[in-house]
Amino acid sequence: MEVAEVLPDFADAFAFEEFNRMQREAVPALLEREENVVASAPTASGKTALAELAICKALADDGTALFIAPLRALTNEKEDDWDRFEELGYSVYVVTGERDLNPRRARRADILVMTPEKLDSATRKHDSRRYDFVTDVDVCVIDEVHLLDADRRGSVLEVAISRLRRLCAPRVVALSATMPNVDDVAAWLDASEETTFEFDEAYRPVDLHAGVKTYTHGENSFADKYRRLYRALDIAEPHLRDDGQALVFVSSRQDTVRAAKKARDEIAERDVPIGVRGDYDSHTELKDAIENETLYHSMLDGVAFHHAGLSKTDRDLVEEWFKAGHVELLFSTSTLAWGVNLPARCVVIRDTKIHDPLEGEVDMSPLDVLQMLGRAGRPGYDDVGYGWVVCDTAEADKYRRLLTDGKEIESRLAESLETHLNAEIAMGTITDLEDVMDWLETTFFYVRGQSKPAEYDFPNLRERVRNCLEDLVERGFVETDADLSIEATPRGVLASKYYLRLETAATFADLADAVADGATLEPGDVLEAVATAEEFDSVSARQDERDAISAVLVGVDTEALDAGQRKVLAILRSAADGSPPAELRSDAWVIQRNASRLLSAQGAFLDRLAGPHAANLARRVEARIENGVSEDAVGLTAIDGIGPGRASKLSRDGLSTPADIVEARVAGLTDAGLSEGVAERVYEGAQSLPAVEIDWGSFPETIATGENDVCEVTIENVGEPARAGIRVTVNGVEMTSTSTYLRDTDTVPVAVFGADADELEFTVSVAFPETPLVPFDSRRTVDVE
Structure with missing residues (x-):
């Protein structure tokens, strides 16, 4: 069955000319019917083509396709792979949390690519102009629909798909590795017997x-x-000597490099x-193309490493050389097992435990294990593939059972019900107990x-749901009336909008309530609320990190914090200063990225419940952590074209606020070392911000004792209009506080x-909650006679 005969208009979208046996059996269900389809098949059997068939049918019908990728790293790979669709005139658009969303491009896209988390977030906001495309x-x-069984992520996929089906009832095509209970997935998605496939x-x-x-654990x-x-090398060696290739999975990016170095010496x-060290042509080709020096020397000896931290050029080169047989021993993280089709005769899982920056040391999921082992065997080269799990003797039986019986897919929804x-209540889709049951x-x-x-626990489901609702009411996320x-x-709406765990949302709301009641808010309070967030509850501090943590937190009261919370706080404080210790950098990126989202959420809680000034403080803390700039220079980061380095340089030259930039004009900026083109952009960016007089x-x-007077103070925004908070204090005590959209004067x-x-000191302060601008303060002193 040739692709060109089945899909003449889309033949160039496929990387091959003929469908294999598995694909041929699924073609009628995918192209000739409209029902939902569920297909489970062994790894490397060609499931990606089934996804592409479903997408082609949607495009042929002038529809829009959505592809849910299990990992963020794979969304980028799909974007590259599906250049073939772009060449046919169809647009592919990736929607992830790492990229700024362009709603216009998303609406016009023919193929959308998202992770489960992004789909969950987008469908929660489907009624906004920004996310209506979903x-x-x-x-x-x-x-990889068997991701349903993954800790925490599984429930996200489950509710996101259920919600999407209620919103727009798309055709669903679910693909997975072999799983014993594929019929349950088919029942969930209403796939008929004729459109459910279990390829063994x-x-x-x-x-x-x-x-x-x-191995013997030490x-x-x-x-x-x-x-x-x-x-692992003992297992791989016979295959390497027999002109085979070996793929060894390890737990982290650093371990791929370390293991490759050690393996080169041992080999x-x-x-x-x-290796190809004696091959001059290969030597020259590699030298000219590769960016990573360590990888270069390793690949010459036939050994390589692969992880998401490498440049795309280097990753592509490793994959190309492995496929060509120039690299015979490859060390990789698990991402490779889910994405690139890079089989080897021998696959070894060296590490069954991984260090997660947010979870600490955890067992690799059974789904990951099976996915990795599925990469064993090179079609067209090998008659058999060999896959091995290396583990401690105490865990051997667990993995033998997994390899023998497979893994039934369970729902994880109950863990985060x-x-x-x-989230459903915040969206308005659930208004009473019966709606909850309908949703479930x-x-x-x-x-x-x-x-x-x-x-x-199904016999007690209704009672369990009722208890869940009562708990939400008790904790302030939901309210009921006399009609139930x-x-x-x-609090509940913000928790859903910002994708928070409820314990974190409660912490943020309590802090905001305290500020609204008169408590003073300091940057340290904002950082501690984030460091103690439930999202970081499994972060652990390794022994070699503790001295660095203590050094960062000198003078900070951390008595109430555990070791993991102290680690998060140390990373955030050092990031704000632009100097995270080397010992903390391996986990710092993930923790900072999650902290940025939490700080945005905390700012929204403060804005809604405590006022614009408190929200502005949180926004400034967030900007400092993102950019690593001093407190007095943080306002510069609001200007397009100014990043951490430029902000610090300008601040050192005495230009620490957007107002300073405007006053300096282009000439002053070029005197400070900026090129004329950059200076013009920065100057224009500073003018586009609000500025207060x-x-x-x-x-x-002066005023006599016992007398009083009411004066009017004029506040003029000489920059761009923006939402603002105006606060008046006398001797530090708040007199009035208002929130307004400041266009010109108020x-x-x-x-x-x-x-x-x-003596009375009056202060008028204007803060902009959505930008990291330092509040504009002006003071007057009145003598009491």
Whole structure:
């Protein structure tokens, strides 16, 4: 069955000319029917083509396709792979949290690519102009639907798909590795028997021989890694000597590099004949193309490493050389197993435990293990592939059972039911208990509960839901009325909008309430609320990090914090100063990225519940952590074209605020070292921000005891209009506070009264909650006579 005969208009969208046996059997269901499709098949059997078939049908019908990729790294790969669709005139647009969303491009896209988390977030905001594109999807392809069983992420995929189906009822095509209970997934997605496929190992292009190899666990975890590495090399060596290739999965990016270095030495000592070091042409080609010096020397010896931190050029080169056979031993993180089709005769999983910056040391998921082992066997080159798990003797039976019986897919919704229920209530799709039950019936949780009622506590489901609702009411996320209808509170709406765990939302709301009641808010309070967020509850501090943490936190009261919270706080404080210690950098990027989202959320809570000044403080803290600039220069980061380095340089030259930039003009900026083109852009960017001038008018200098007067102070915004908070204090005590959209001028009444004090200091402060501009303050002193 040739692609050009089946899909003549889309033949160039496929990387091959003929469909294989598995693909041929699925073609009629995908192209000739309209129903939902579920297909499970062994890794490397060609499931991606099924996704592309479904997408082609949607495009042929002038529809929009949505592809759900299991990992963020894979969304970028799909964007590259599907240049083939772009060449046919169809647009591909990736929507992830790492990129600024262009709603116009998203609306016009023919193929959208998203992660489960981004789909969940987008569907929560589907009624906004920014995310309305998500309701125009005609087919939704779920790649690796067995992700449903993943900790935390599984429930996100489950509720996002259930919500999408209620919003726009797209055709759903769900693909997965082999799983024993594919019928449950089909029941959830309403796929008929004719459109449900369970392709067994007979459809693997190469037979798989999988097993477990054990090693003796020692006292030192670092030494254990090398024990497992030598075990992995013992397994791989016969295949390398027989002109085969080996793929070894390790737990982290750093470990891929370390293991490759050690393996090069060991391979040389064992005199295993691999590598192209004597080949002048290959040597020259590699030297001219590669960016990573360590990788260059390693690849010459036939050994390489692959992880998401490498440049795309280097990753592509590693993949190209591995496919060509120039690299025979490759060390990689798990991302490679989910994405690139890069099989090897022998696959070894050296590490079954991984260090997650947010979770600490955790077991690799069974789904990851099976996915990695599925990469064993090179179609067209090998008759059999060999896959091995290297683990401690105590865990051997667990992995043998996994390899023998597979892994049934379970729902993880019950583990975070309150969070997802709150999101549905905040969206307005649930207004009473019956709505909750109707919603649950759309979930995979409900299907599995019918299959395993005891394990899912199904006989008590209604009571459990009622308790869940009562808890949401008690914690202030939901409110009910006499008719027992339910509605989200501002706390509940913000928790859903910013994708927070409920414990974190409660912490942020409590802090905002305290500030609204008169408590003073300091940057340290903002940082501590984030450091103690539930999202970081599993962060752990390794022994070699503790001295660096203590050095950062000198003088900071951390008595109430545990070791993990202190680590997060140290990373945030050092990031704000632009100097994270080397010992903390491996986890700092992930923690900072998550902290930025939490700081944005905290700012929204403060804005809604405590006022614009508190929100502005949180926004400045967020900008400092993102840019690593001093407190006095943070306002510069609001200007387009000014990043951390430029902000610090300008600040050192005495230009620390946007007002300073405007006053300096282009000439002053070029004197400070900026090129003329950059200076012009920065100057224009500074002019596009709000800028305040405060006129006190005929404000008195003295007042008699017992007398009072009301004066009007004029506030003029000489920059761009923006939402602002205006606050008046006397001797540090707030008199008035208002929120307004400041277009040009506004006036605020200020009462001057002869009090017991000898002197009254009045302050008018204007803060912009959505920018990191330092508040504009102006003061006047009145003597009491």
